[in-house]
Amino acid sequence: MESKLLASFNEASLDEERFLKQKAKVHWLAEGDANTKYFHNTLKCRNHRARIDVITDSNGYLHEGKAVPKAFVEHYVGFLGKEDISIIPITPELFDVRIDQAVAVDMIREVTVDEIKRTMFAFDFATMSGLSPSNQKSTIFFCNVPVQTKNSVLNIMPFVEGKLPVRYLGVPLVASREF
Numbered sequence: 001m002e003s004k005l006l007a008s009f010n011e012a013s014l015d016e017e018r019f020l021k022q023k024a025k026v027h028w029l030a031e032g033d034a035n036t037k038y039f040h041n042t043l044k045c046r047n048h049r050a051r052i053d054v055i056t057d058s059n060g061y062l063h064e065g066k067a068v069p070k071a072f073v074e075h076y077v078g079f080l081g082k083e084d085i086s087i088i089p090i091t092p093e094l095f096d097v098r099i100d101q102a103v104a105v106d107m108i109r110e111v112t113v114d115e116i117k118r119t120m121f122a123f124d125f126a127t128m129s130g131l132s133p134s135n136q137k138s139t140i141f142f143c144n145v146p147v148q149t150k151n152s153v154l155n156i157m158p159f160v161e162g163k164l165p166v167r168y169l170g171v172p173l174v175a176s177r178e179f
Contacts, residue, residue: 039169113156120157135159 028042054064055071063071092098099107139162142150154161 113152116156 027038052068054062055068056062057071057075135158138159140153140157140159141162141164150161153159
């Protein structure tokens with residue numbers, strides 16, 4: 001009798017916990033995207049939990065409090081800020097395998113649109129990957145690509161140019177004010 005009551009109590013407690021988790025999730029979804037005080041307090045809590053209070057450097061010294069950022073800076077200055085003293089000159093003897101001059105010239109020649117199309121359709125993509133390509137669902141993204149290059153790629157392949165989202169959870173992802 002007592003074990004049945006305990007089992008039903010545990011089940012009721014678990015149900016209540018699940019309900020409260022679901023309620024908190026709904027609250028987060030409703031409030032989190034609106035840049036509310038709740039949203040910002042939650043972010044503060046996450047940042048506080050992710051904070052590094054104590055760190056040991058490569059020499060074994062313990063750094064605490066305000067010395068932690070200085071320890072990070074010293075580590076990366078020592079790691080990335082050193083000049084490379086031993087520069088080995090590149091000589092042909094360093095390379096055992098060399099390609100033929102004709103192959104090297106062929107590697108840097110201009111590639112035509114027809115060659116790209118023939119190469120893309122030379123193998124059966126759906127059979128090899130198990131996926132069927134869909135031009136309606138295919139999107140290409142460009143970042144810091146010259147307009148000429150972008151236009152030539154879009155002329156060759158039937159992709160739609162995509163735009164990256166500029167907001168996530170109501171927070172702007174770009175520094176400019178143009179949305």
